[in-house]
Amino acid sequence: MKKILNDPNHFVAEMLDGLYRAHPEQLTFTGDDPHCLVRADSPVMGKVALATGGGSGHLPVFLGYVGPGMLSGCAVGDVFQSPSADQMLEVTRRIHGGKGVLYIYGNYGGDVMNFDMATEMADMEGIEVRTVLVRDDVASASPERQDTRRGVAGMIFAFKVAGAKADQGGSLDEVEAAATKALAHTRSMGVALSSCTLPAVRQPTFSIGDDEMEIGMGIHGEKGVRRGPLESADQIAVELLDAVLAELDVHGGDRLAVMVNGLGATPPEELYILFRRVHRTLEERGVAVHQAFVGEYATSLEMAGASLTVMKLDDELQGLLDHPAHTPFFTQVGR
Amino acid sequence: MSEGGAEVITGQEISDALRRAAAQLILLRDHLNRLDADIGDGDSGLTAERGAQAILAYLDATPPTDDLGRWLAGAGMAYNRAAPSTMGALMATAFMRAGKEVMGRATLGPEDLAAMLNAADQGLQERGKTKPGDKTIVDALHPAAVALSEALKAGEPLEHAAQTMLDAARAGRDAAIALRSQVGRANWVGERTEGKPDPGTVLLVAALEAALQADFSEAGSRLG
Numbered sequence: 001m002k003k004i005l006n007d008p009n010h011f012v013a014e015m016l017d018g019l020y021r022a023h024p025e026q027l028t029f030t031g032d033d034p035h036c037l038v039r040a041d042s043p044v045m046g047k048v049a050l051a052t053g054g055g056s057g058h059l060p061v062f063l064g065y066v067g068p069g070m071l072s073g074c075a076v077g078d079v080f081q082s083p084s085a086d087q088m089l090e091v092t093r094r095i096h097g098g099k100g101v102l103y104i105y106g107n108y109g110g111d112v113m114n115f116d117m118a119t120e121m122a123d124m125e126g127i128e129v130r131t132v133l134v135r136d137d138v139a140s141a142s143p144e145r146q147d148t149r150r151g152v153a154g155m156i157f158a159f160k161v162a163g164a165k166a167d168q169g170g171s172l173d174e175v176e177a178a179a180t181k182a183l184a185h186t187r188s189m190g191v192a193l194s195s196c197t198l199p200a201v202r203q204p205t206f207s208i209g210d211d212e213m214e215i216g217m218g219i220h221g222e223k224g225v226r227r228g229p230l231e232s233a234d235q236i237a238v239e240l241l242d243a244v245l246a247e248l249d250v251h252g253g254d255r256l257a258v259m260v261n262g263l264g265a266t267p268p269e270e271l272y273i274l275f276r277r278v279h280r281t282l283e284e285r286g287v288a289v290h291q292a293f294v295g296e297y298a299t300s301l302e303m304a305g306a307s308l309t310v311m312k313l314d315d316e317l318q319g320l321l322d323h324p325a326h327t328p329f330f331t332q333v334g335r
Numbered sequence: 336m337s338e339g340g341a342e343v344i345t346g347q348e349i350s351d352a353l354r355r356a357a358a359q360l361i362l363l364r365d366h367l368n369r370l371d372a373d374i375g376d377g378d379s380g381l382t383a384e385r386g387a388q389a390i391l392a393y394l395d396a397t398p399p400t401d402d403l404g405r406w407l408a409g410a411g412m413a414y415n416r417a418a419p420s421t422m423g424a425l426m427a428t429a430f431m432r433a434g435k436e437v438m439g440r441a442t443l444g445p446e447d448l449a450a451m452l453n454a455a456d457q458g459l460q461e462r463g464k465t466k467p468g469d470k471t472i473v474d475a476l477h478p479a480a481v482a483l484s485e486a487l488k489a490g491e492p493l494e495h496a497a498q499t500m501l502d503a504a505r506a507g508r509d510a511a512i513a514l515r516s517q518v519g520r521a522n523w524v525g526e527r528t529e530g531k532p533d534p535g536t537v538l539l540v541a542a543l544e545a546a547l548q549a550d551f552s553e554a555g556s557r558l559g
Binding site for chain 2: 077081082083084085086087109110114116117120121335
């Protein structure tokens, strides 16, 4: 795998340096540590602050959603590694606007432990912190074991909905409830066609045949539900759609937000081919797509493949989704 | 430690003991990696080395203060910053919870050590969502914490109580060899973990041995 690199050990540091240089009006860091990324206008006083965090290698997740209408800050880890608890604490201190802080992040062991520790330390400093864990990937565990599911692209809908609630002046209780509701209405599943390659390792993380795909694979290469011959875009679209709709009780007349997300090495053309089948199938069932998100929203370095995320909308979720937001990687025009 | 009367443990003594433990973990890097490769993802030694280096750097830069609780919590944060992995988070939790027990104290007594070890044990079980018998570091730490508390309660002097604690940690480590991993990445390996030492228990015993200046023992050496 060829990569555009200097020293692979400086992958994250140089990525962050480039990012701050590209978006100086929007992003900065705190605690003298570039891994502690916050909105340039932090803290926004009088509003609930939202933070996330996790390993690098998933842009725009996580830091790409820091900006007005979405997140207030993000602790950035090394590639696929959790940031440390005190980096999270540093972000928490800087974004706190006096109304508490909500952590929204994916269900991965190292992240959970470090965020829990950051919560304890913030509490000792008088900052109230709550946590909403993202567990949207239906392929990662059965419905009976939903608590162990990992979080993937569905977190973007949670960022959007909770961010809107905070921007509108919601209390910590209300912002937490909005995030929880968004996630209760959101499910995801993906398919991988190739491995990613860690910059410092320079070898593919796992092997998969040229004519194979792995349905349900995680964004670090965790195993999915089955491996088989590569199928057509239409077959993949229908399998992913059926799997995510199975838990959402969607009927004719319902409205959805639909995200077809590229994992890093699949061109947007192919994502639109997938979206086409998803949309036509929903149309046949009388289900409306309120807003489509087609592009790269949560990647895994240069992994080929895609994920499908669906959020079933009601009036409240639709209103919060429609609220304006603006980050270096994501813009929602209010409507 | 003073002879007779009330036993007083100074920050300098704790700092020296931590230094010895950290140096021992650095020596054990490859050994821990090999143990972990058998049942987990093979980076335990690297993480331990990184954390131990951070502890040594912290001790160099930060002599013990009049608030040993905050000073110990700082050591945990240094470990976590250098190694934010699962084990790094667990070690930091152990230091923080132990430190909380002695916030604002400039010197410690034997009963403080017991309280700190119990707090570290509880912290690890909470943070790691694990309990004795799951084949983790807790299988050595929990019996050690219980043994130290009970020995002190029974009126043993600290030196004897510490030996009792170390024996309990070694016995816990060796008893865990037969167990099957119940948590974390090692859980996926399932029955293949039976009969293999748990790197967390090996790490803890080695750290205690170094801190107490006892001889280094191999996992399984005290079985039978």
